[in-house]
Amino acid sequence: MALRKVVTSGLVWTFAQQFGNQLIGFFVSLVLARILLPEEFGLIAMIAVFVAVGNGILDSGLSLSIIRDTEASDRDFSTVFIFNVFAGTIIYMVVFAVAPFIAQFYDQEILTDVIRVYCITFIFSAATSVHLALFTRNMNFKIQTLTAIPAAIVGGVLGIYMAVQGFGVWSLVYSNLLNSVVSFVLIWKYSPWFPSGVFDKILFIKHWKYGYKLGLANLLNRIFNNLYLVVIGKYFSPVLLGFYSRAESTKQLPLSNIERALNKVSFPMFVGIKNDRKRLKDVFRRLLKMVIFVVSPVLLISAALGNPLFRFLFTEKWVPAVPYFQILCLGGLLLPLHSYNLSLLNIYGRSDLFLKLEFIKKILIVGSIFLIIPFGIYGLLWGQVVLSIIAYFVNAYYTQKFISYPLSTQLLDVLPIYLITVLSASLVWFGDQFFFFELSDIIRLLIGVCIGLGGYFLLSIVGRFQQLSQLKDLITNKIENK
Incomplete structure (x- = not known):
């Protein structure tokens, strides 16, 4: 297939995914903004930097290495998958342990439980990162669209229902969690690749050498992109942060x-x-x-x-x-x-x-x-x-x-x-x-x-x-x- 035809097809499906997913998310957020209070959105914004740090560590650049390496094989994919799942589990355990200290930092006791539930998504994200990288590597954006949009719809419906029922900030938490769960199920259903369980230390080192610097740069970028949320949340009010x-x-x-x-x-x-x-x-x-x-x-x-x-x-x-x-x-x-x-x-x-x-x-x-x-x-x-x-x-x-x-x-x-x-x-x-x-x-x-x-x-x-x-x-x- 000619390059421009591939690019055009990719853009059509990628825009469909990005705009479909985000427009659904924006509609859900719009409805929730009419029901919930600014300070409830501010509570979620307070933990954004910690969520970003977790996702940044998971996104260590190894997935990008897979996309870039045209000679990568199933052993490469399985190696990166095992590392990602292991890292995702460890990161969640760390976040679970430090959640009370984050809540104390902001003087918002409710954040302890909010963080512990919200960040379960780390594990699901880790278990789908290689699948998504393979979709992108093969420029198969259609399947990504067909998995992302239903997940956004299901998660959004739950969030709106919980907001109407008076669950407040938990509407945002469980909406995001269900989105992640449904996305995980659909990606595994539609992906032709299944991990073999092989972990090759040499291949891991190869991808790590390329990816860890990008991962560190990405981590820094995520932290500092959300640094303003930390500063505003600490020195101002949840309403202003909202x-x-x-x-x-x-x-x-x-x-x-x-x-x-x-x-x-x-x-x-x-x-x-x-x-x-x-x-x-x-x-x-x-x-x-x-x-x-x-x-x-x-x-x-x-x-x-x-x-x-x-x-x-x-x-x-x-x-x-x-x-x-x-x-x-x-x-x-x-x-x-x-x-x-x-x-x-x-x-x-x-x-x-x-x-x-x-x-x-x-x-x-x-x-x-x-x-x-x-x-x-x-x-x-x-x-x-x-x-x-x-x-x-x-x-x-x-x-x-x-x-x-x-x-x-x-x-x-x-x-x-x-x-x-x-x-x-x-x-x-x-x-x-x-x-x-x-x-x-x-x-x-x-x-x-x-x-x-x-x-x-x-x-x-x-x-x-x-x-x-x-x-x-x-x-x-x-x-x-x-």
Whole structure:
């Protein structure tokens, strides 16, 4: 099958999984946000960093090594599987033991039981990581879609039922747990691979040497991505943390799904053409501009319509989260650039450089938090925007060396897209603030989206942006084979 046909098919199913799964999750979260209180979401946000640490240790880079190693066999898969299950069990036991100390840290006694139940998912995640890696390795994204969406539906239904029955924060806990259990059952049902029980020490060392640096970098990334939740949860209140987590999750809905879907397909594709650096640069460049073209208007138009959006979706009690959401959307504009530049290091097996860059960025984050925490929650938010800009310069450093695509050229490529995005979002904000503010929220949203997207696509046509025709080809599945 031609590369573009494989990529197109992969993107269709991956987007179906990402958006289907996340839209279901978002709908469930929306319903729960109308029933539950912000502080109950804040309690879950308090343990997010500890959940992230557990998952980060499990995601040691071994699964990525399997995807990358074209000569890996069943012995490799079984070896990694056994290690993952063993590690998942040990990590859960550790978390179970330290749960009371985490609860004491936040002065929230209920967190002890919440953590112990919520983190059972570690074991199920460990037992499916190799299966998912094999699906991705073979670019079989259809099965991933057929397992993820039913799990999200079943877990979501339980969460809503428990919330209506008055179970509070436990609605969120058991919804997530059931999602994980159903996903585990379906993945094992549809996967043609079954572990043989073989553990090969030599093969483990081979994958470990490649993966542990990526795993450590991923662990650091997960910790520091959730570090703000720890700081806000410790020094502010569960209510304020609930507002922040709601703003962050709403921003991440379009951002992480588009980026993750493209990355899932692009990584094995990049690996396949890594020896042809000229071709890799061309494909890398086009995909980078495509993801920015799709993500940026969604983020900024949503930010411009923050007030009617949050009031319509989550009710009036969540409106204080709007300023947080708007600032976080600004910082999110550069995140796809971070991800794509770092992916090159993984493609060429330079996990040492990946880890080095992560250490540099984490030092910057810790230093900035100590400096700006006296300025309160808004200091932390604007600090994230500034750090995102600095981190992009750090992440793009090695792209010049690998495919001769320097930061300056990247900025020239994406700057026109950002420009028409800002113009379109500014038009939406101006109209909503001065002309449509007295209308109902749903009408304001409909008018704003029409104005924003209409202006964006009109400017794209006038400016002859190639991404518009490429997006049309992708949607209509008419990309020609090469």
